[in-house]
Amino acid sequence: MQGNKLRLAIRATASALILGTASQASAFEVSAGDYSADIYGYARFNASYDIDEEIGISTRSGAFSAINTGAAEDNEVTGHFGADAVQTRLGVRTTTPEGVKIVVEGDFRPGQLRLRHGYGEYKGVLLGQTWSNFTSFVGNTSTLDFDSLAGLAGLQGRVGQARYTSGPFSVSVEEATDTGIVGNPNDKQGLPAFTARIQDSSGGFSYSGALLAKQTTYDTGTDDDSIFGFAAFGAAKMALGDTVTVQGTVSYTNGANGYLYRSGENFGAEDAYMDGSSLEAISGYGGSIGMGVNLGAGSSVNVGYGIATVDWDDAEDDGAAVADKSETNQNLMANYQWSPVKNVKLGVEYAYFKRENVSGDDGDASRILFAGQYNF
Incomplete structure (x- = not known):
């Protein structure tokens, strides 16, 4: 019917996006009948120079797993440059006349198109894939490194889930993040993960806290x-006047180390170990602290430190082979970010990574990261 023919109108709008994990303002609005959709995204270039040894992975983030430890540090090949644009992102979001919100978003990490978000939400009920409910960005310091600091709050990743939100409270049933069992490959996901979170703000103070339970x-x-x-986990941010923010996170896990961000080899140590025919939980803890300073004229300076530590003592005492496991991961990042013109962000960052193994061997690496981002 003539009345059902689509009417298409595209108009450019302003975009505001800081470098990192912030959400985009819409760049294009597409209208079709009673429906409208925002198309948003950015093109992103990352380049890194590893001073001591090559630890860069896709998006040129630094990886704890790539740090040489012990005697291997004596044979390091120094000076490595790398660059890519796989952080480039594209998304579509719409709200139907009935009030149903739908989001589909992807990027190109580690080198091909992947789904980041794909969900629908109606009256507080969300079904699909998006950030875990056991996640918060409230206490995060802005970094150019896409994987950012160790010890941030929760999973910092996206999973399939069913979630209900009412005001500052939300609960979910999610696909569990399973990091395995030391000494036994026969692990399975028998049940989903269950989470509960509160997140709110008052004046210049924002906070979040969450609990999670999962089966191994x-x-x-x-x-x-x-x-x-x-x-x-707990996370908080405080604005000190108009120019300075201080923020931080604390986390504790027991038998759920996939949710201790950047522990173990890079993103999560094993949840448990075998003591004979019995499973024993492995615990860990971590945190981060940072500061951001708005210098005006579209520029800012950010400094952050993060640490994640896994308690392998019981596993070691019970004879598990954990000597080469990473016990403590820590990193420090300091960056300068600048917006020379609307919708463009540039930045340079120095980062220091250190890994310490159960055996006592350790290693460290320093690197420099440059980023350029063009939002639409």
């Missing part, structure tokens, strides 16, 4: 055992 199970067909793991 092994099953060989003849032997099996399971334990429940738990995790918690």
Whole structure:
């Protein structure tokens, strides 16, 4: 019918996006009948120079797993340059006349198109893939490194879930993040993860806190055992006047180390170990602290420190092979960011990474990262 023909009108609007994980303002609005959709995204260039050894991965982020430790540090090849544009992002979001919100977003990490967000939401009920409910960005310091600081609050990743939100409170049932069992490959996800979170603000103070429970199970067909793991975090940010913010996070996990950000080899240590035929939980803790200073004229300086530590003592005492496991990961990042013109952000960042293993071997690496981002 003539009345059902689509009417298409595209108009450019302003975009505001800081470098990193912030959300985009819409750049294009597409109208079709009673529907409208925002198309948003950015093109992003990242380039890194590894001073001591090559630890860069896609988006030129630094990886703890690539740091040489012990004697291997004596044979390091110094000076490595790398660049890519795989952080480039594209998304579409719409709200139907009935009030249903739908978001589909992807980027190109690690080198091909991948789904970041794909969900629908109606009256507080969300179904699909988006940030874990056991995540908060409230206490995060702005960094150019896409993977950012160790010890940030929660998963810092996106999972399939069913979530309900009412005001500052939200609960979810999610795909569990399973980081495995030391000494046993027969782990499985028997149940989803269960989360609860509060996030709110008052004046210049913002805060968030969350709890999570998940099951870790092994099953060989003849032997099996399971334990429940738990995790918690708190995050806060305080504005000190108009130019300075201070922020930080604290986290604790027990049998849920996939939710201790950047622990273990890079993103999460194992949840448990085998003591004979029994599962035993592995615990960990971490945190971050940082400061941001707005210098005016579109420029800012940000400095942040993060640490994640896993308690391998019981596993080691019970004879598990954990000597080469990463016990403590820590990093420091300091950057200068500048917006020379609307919708453009440039920045340079110095980062220091250190890894310490259960055996006592350690290693460190320094690097410089440059980023340029063009938003639409």
